[in-house]
Amino acid sequence: MADIQIRRTAFERIEYAIIISTLLLLVIATVQPLLNLLAISLSESSRVAGMSGLTIIPSGLSLDVWALLLQHPLVQRGIFNSMLVTLASTTIGLLATALMAWGMSRPGLPGRRLIFILVLVTIVFEPGIIPDYFLMKQLGLLNTYWSVIFYKLVNAWYLIILIRFFEEIPGELLEAAELDGANPFQVFWTIVLPLARPALATIALFYFVFHWNEFFHAMIYLNDQTKWPLQVVLRQFVVEGDKLAIVGANNAANNTAAALINLRALKAGMILITIVPILALYPLILKFFTKGTMTGALKG
Amino acid sequence: MAQIDFGGRTKIRSGNVPGKSRHFAAALRQWWPYYLLLMPGLVFFIIFHYVPIYGARMAFEQVRIIPPNIWVGLKQFQTLFASPVFYQVLTNTLIISGMKILFVFPVPIIVALLLNEIRSGPLRQWIQSAIYLPHFLSWVVIAGVFIALLSPTDGAVNQITGAFGFRPVSFMTDTGSIRWVLVISEIWRSAGWDSLLYLAAIFAIDTSLYDAAEMDGAGRWQKIRDITIPGIVPTIATLFILNMGLFLSADLNQVINMQNDVNRSTIDIIDTYVYRIGLKTGEYSLATAAGLFKAVVGMAMIMVAHFVSKRLTGKGVW
Numbered sequence: 001m002a003d004i005q006i007r008r009t010a011f012e013r014i015e016y017a018i019i020i021s022t023l024l025l026l027v028i029a030t031v032q033p034l035l036n037l038l039a040i041s042l043s044e045s046s047r048v049a050g051m052s053g054l055t056i057i058p059s060g061l062s063l064d065v066w067a068l069l070l071q072h073p074l075v076q077r078g079i080f081n082s083m084l085v086t087l088a089s090t091t092i093g094l095l096a097t098a099l100m101a102w103g104m105s106r107p108g109l110p111g112r113r114l115i116f117i118l119v120l121v122t123i124v125f126e127p128g129i130i131p132d133y134f135l136m137k138q139l140g141l142l143n144t145y146w147s148v149i150f151y152k153l154v155n156a157w158y159l160i161i162l163i164r165f166f167e168e169i170p171g172e173l174l175e176a177a178e179l180d181g182a183n184p185f186q187v188f189w190t191i192v193l194p195l196a197r198p199a200l201a202t203i204a205l206f207y208f209v210f211h212w213n214e215f216f217h218a219m220i221y222l223n224d225q226t227k228w229p230l231q232v233v234l235r236q237f238v239v240e241g242d243k244l245a246i247v248g249a250n251n252a253a254n255n256t257a258a259a260l261i262n263l264r265a266l267k268a269g270m271i272l273i274t275i276v277p278i279l280a281l282y283p284l285i286l287k288f289f290t291k292g293t294m295t296g297a298l299k300g
Numbered sequence: 301m302a303q304i305d306f307g308g309r310t311k312i313r314s315g316n317v318p319g320k321s322r323h324f325a326a327a328l329r330q331w332w333p334y335y336l337l338l339m340p341g342l343v344f345f346i347i348f349h350y351v352p353i354y355g356a357r358m359a360f361e362q363v364r365i366i367p368p369n370i371w372v373g374l375k376q377f378q379t380l381f382a383s384p385v386f387y388q389v390l391t392n393t394l395i396i397s398g399m400k401i402l403f404v405f406p407v408p409i410i411v412a413l414l415l416n417e418i419r420s421g422p423l424r425q426w427i428q429s430a431i432y433l434p435h436f437l438s439w440v441v442i443a444g445v446f447i448a449l450l451s452p453t454d455g456a457v458n459q460i461t462g463a464f465g466f467r468p469v470s471f472m473t474d475t476g477s478i479r480w481v482l483v484i485s486e487i488w489r490s491a492g493w494d495s496l497l498y499l500a501a502i503f504a505i506d507t508s509l510y511d512a513a514e515m516d517g518a519g520r521w522q523k524i525r526d527i528t529i530p531g532i533v534p535t536i537a538t539l540f541i542l543n544m545g546l547f548l549s550a551d552l553n554q555v556i557n558m559q560n561d562v563n564r565s566t567i568d569i570i571d572t573y574v575y576r577i578g579l580k581t582g583e584y585s586l587a588t589a590a591g592l593f594k595a596v597v598g599m600a601m602i603m604v605a606h607f608v609s610k611r612l613t614g615k616g617v618w
Contacts, residue, residue, distance in 0.1 A: 012519075012520070015520060016417070019414050019417050019418070020418070020423075022414060023411075023414055023415065023418070023427050024427070026411065026427075026431055026491070026492070027427055027430040027431060029488070030430055030431050030433060030434060030488065030492065031430055031433075032456070033445050033448070033449050033456065034433075034445065036448070036456065037445065037448060051454065052454060052456075052459055053448065053449065053451065053454050053455045053456035053457075053458075053459055054456045054459055054460070095340075096340045096341045096344060097341060099337040099338060099340060099341060100337070100338040100340070100341025100342065101341075102334075102337055102338075103334040103335065103337040103338030104338055106331075106334050108331075109331055109334055110327045110331060115338070115342060118342075118345060118346075118350075119345060121349075122345060122349040122350075124598075124599045124602045124603065125353065125595055125596075125599045126595055126598075127352050127353050127355070127356035127588075127591060127592060127595050128356070128574055128587075128588065128590075128591025128592065128594065128595055129571075129574060129575060129578065129579070129591065130358070130574065130578045130579070130584055130587045130588040130591055131352035131353070131355035131356045131358065131588060131591070132348075132352050133578075133579060134352075134355050134358070134584075135347075135348070135351050135352050135355055150344075150348060151348075153344055153348070154341045154344045154345065156345075159341070183333065184333035184334060184337075185333060185337075188337065209436050212438075213436075213437070213438035213439075213440075213441075214438075215438060215439075215440050215553075216552065216553055216556065220575070220579055231438055231440045231441075234440050234441065234444065235440045235443075235557065238440075238443070238444040238447065239440060239443050239444065239447070239557050264448075264454075267444065267448070268448065270444075271441055271444040271445065271448075274438070274440070274441055275437055275441055278436050278437065282429075282433065282436070285436060286429055286432065289432075290428070290432070290496065
């Protein structure tokens with residue numbers, strides 16, 4: 001990395017400058033739109049109307065938008081619902097994935113190939129949203145948190161990644177434990193899980209991001225607004241342009257406060273609230289996902 | 301959606317199965333703890349993936365308010381294939397997927413090649429951490445960002461084009477430009493992150509090749525052309541074929557958030573059609589038939605993709 005080559009010609013220097021500027025342009029195109037929304041959401045409401053889409057500096061400084069949104073019942077419920085569903089499906093899903101992967105990674109297990117094929121079929125053949133919807137209906141899970149928690153609870157890809165990881169664990173280690181009289185459950189708990197901690201952390205992050213970002217199934221399974229995760233609230237307000245979702249709250253006090261605030265600023269704030277957990281986890285994501293992808297050639 | 305290079309798969313195949321020759325009960329006695337551990341996951345797959353496959357028989361039935369439904373054979377499919385709307389939807393899907401293969405697919409390769417040219421490690425990592433971010437945002441968020449970005453009154457794009465004297469365009473409600481919005485937003489979301497796969501492949505190339513080329517006086521472009529690109533061709537081929545396998549998807553989550561009543565005619569895809577006629581209008585059987593058509597053709601395409609990839613590069617889809 002530190003091997004700085006001798007740049008031979010002026011032409012090569014220009015070449016290098018072009019490469020760097022292209023990438024910096026890409027960085028700007030990625031980050032600027034988000035910073036612009038941040039600037040708008042932090043500006044004084046009366047000054048938002050004339051603000052350019054190019055700026056990244058707030059016009060005045062005001063936390064009104066964030067305060068109003070965070071006090072809004074639908075947003076508060078949304079944060080709670082998203083957290084509940086995401087944490088529940090990440091935890092249950094991670095456990096079920098790890099257990100299943102461990103079982104399936106044992107070389108001599110009879111029926112292992114059959115189970116493997118059963119899992120692969122679910123990757124290549126997805127009968128579509130209508131049969132999924134009717135299954136939830138028949139199970140009586142429509143309009144319950146469970147309908148969303150169960151969606152892709154065990155992800156076939158992550159399962160395969162973990163199986164591969166478990167297969168790499170040296171057999172001698174396990175045999176030694178078995179000779180010491182440990183039963184398969186103890187082996188799993190005391191040897192396999194601690195060894196798999198980095199892999200499990202990566203899968204947990206995969207699951208967290210996936211479930212946090214999920215909106216489609218929440219949208220079709222949940223009628224009741226009070227059960228909506230943040231993504232569905234955001235969609236209703238920003239994508240569907242349903243102002244009533246946020247501005248026309250049941251609460252009269254909120255109503256007048258909201259009416260005074262620029263709609264564009266409210267939308268910007270709403271988008272940002274939805275990505276706060278992703279931003280909070282982003283350093284970890286970079287650490288684990290990047291490493292995982294570089295070493296295992298996997299893709300989320 | 302994740303894709304992995306399933307290099308370890310040979311192990312599974314070669315794993316000989318001593319239990320097979322033994323008696324079933326004996327096998328169960330030896331292996332029951334492992335079956336017990338994998339049971340919750342297996343039950344999940346059976347209930348949430350296999351029961352819906354059985355449920356898809358609705359495509360061959362007439363749904364009645366009072367069960368049971370009537371078996372009507374291929375009638376729903378006949379209705380589907382006779383419907384001009386379905387052809388429009390199919391055409392849109394193919395066009396959007398085609399545009400993405402042409403204009404989105406090459407971008408991460410270029411980004412990876414550019415990143416590889418950066419000599420300073422910290423600078424490269426800094427760029428990487430910025431451009432990976434959109435991959436982890438939901439399509440709802442990205443749609444929100446693009447609606448703001450493309451706003452005809454104060455969006456950044458129209459302000460830039462306005463500076464060059466162009467009239468503002470309402471890209472989100474323009475049937476001509478909305479497909480390009482899909483292409484650009486897909487690049488915005490995935491070009492950075494997808495470049496990581498290619499970068500990993502580039503880093504795996506034997507560095508002595510570059511040293512040798514340097515000795516021979518090869519320039520930057522010669523090294524890229526003769527070493528780097530040939531080195532990542534297997535990765536490119538695998539990912540290209542995998543993308544072809546997903547041709548009929550065109551990404552429901554993206555389209556449904558970019559869609560509105562004005563632009564629908566050009567970006568209505570099979571999945572949004574299934575959603576609309578199924579869950580909004582209540583034509584369950586017809587929607588299931590459309591979904592099943594996509595699932596069957598999609599499966600055939602993925603299988604073909606898998607075996608072609610296997611034959612050409614030695615790596616399959618799984």
